[in-house]
Amino acid sequence: MNNDHLQLFVRVASTQNISLAGSELGLSPPVASMHLNKLEESLGVKLIHRTTRKVSLTEEGREFLPHAEEVLSAVDRAKASVGAGSFTPRGTIRVTAPSSFGRMHIVPALKGFVSEYPHLKVDLRQSDNIVDMVEGGFDIAIRNAALNDSSLVARKLASDTRIICASPDYIKQFGEPKTPQELQQHSCINLIGIEHWEFESDDGIQRIKPNSTIRIDNGESTRDACVDGAGITISSIWCCDKELREGKLVQVLKDYKLVNNSAIWAVYPSSRLIAPKVRAFIDYFVKRFGDTPYWERS
Structure with a gap:
């Protein structure tokens, strides 16, 4: 197989136009068609459906695309x-991200990302489950949990500061806790999987088991229930900064810092050489979030 033929095939798959794809690579339409014919002949399968109006990938073409x-x-x-030559990140980058963080902070940046890297396509899957990257065929996973797989590499994208918060209406009705121990006298909204809230103190770590009247498996829904006055909760600032600025939520127990070892990480399979598309994605979001992420800037 000829790499130039593969490059043309990938661009045809993206543009669905042989003339346009060929033009991007400096090829006339007849030469581009000839290159595609040679690729199909070398493989012994038809990769592209051609009509007078458009082209599309065959089933074999769709199967072949990620390999190309x-x-x-x-x-x-x-x-x-x-250090040889210059290259442009291209192809499809397959990303998995937590549902809330993906919706709030990855999706709004995708327009800018693909504008900066026009030869890249993004396949984003949002799930709060920890997925198997190899089995799922993902290039990058966005995670806020500690890395425990030696076959993966993690690059920190941003901090993940968490606070205790409540709505003004809840505080007006039930009062504001002054110490972590007083949380046990309040209704709390907890993320499923977090059984204890841990606070730093001069006497060491204080572990409080909140009175969880409501348990939810999604950060945005937990935040929204808190805004509605259903109880006190833990929230990442990236999730609740808008509600804090608008006065729909207020931080409580400011003098008691939560024990928090989490951050926002980009995780990718270990390799001596990082793929250009992976490097482009990581560098873009490191720059976008900055040393102090925008959701933590006053």
């Missing part, structure tokens, strides 16, 4: 290892 992208990515990584 990976071959081109491997060539770029090999060139990068010896």
Whole structure:
């Protein structure tokens, strides 16, 4: 197989136009068609349906596409290892992210990302479950949990500061706790999987088991229930900064810092050479979030 033929095929898959894809690579329409024919002949399968109006991938073409992208990515990584040539991140980058963080902070940035990298496509899957990256075929996973897999590499994207908060209406009706111990006298909204709230103190770590009248498996829903006055909760600032600014939530127990070892990480399979598309994605979001992420700036 010829790498130039693979590159053309990937661009045709993206543009669904042989003439346009060929033009991007400096090829006339007849030459572009000839290259695609040669690729199909070398594989012994038809990759593209051609009509007078448009082109589309065959089932075999759709199956072949991610492999073609990976071959081109491997060539770029090999060139990068010896500082040879210049290359542009391309292909499809497959990302998995937590539902709330993905919706609030990844999705709004995708327009800018694909504008900066027009040869890249993004396949984003949002789930609060920890997925198997290899089995799922993902290039990057956005996580806020500690890394416990030696086959993966983690790059910190942003801090994940968490606070205790309540709505003004709840405080007006039930009062504001002054110490962590007083939380046990209040209704609390808890994220499923977090059984204790831990606070730093001069006497060490204080572990409080909140009176969880409501338990939810989603951070945004937990926050919304708190805004509604259903109880006191823990929330990441990236999730509740808008409600704090608008006065729908207020921070309580400010003098008691939560024990928090979490951060927002970009996780990817361990490799001596990082794929250009993975590097582009990580660098873009590191720059976007900054040393102090925008949701923590006053």
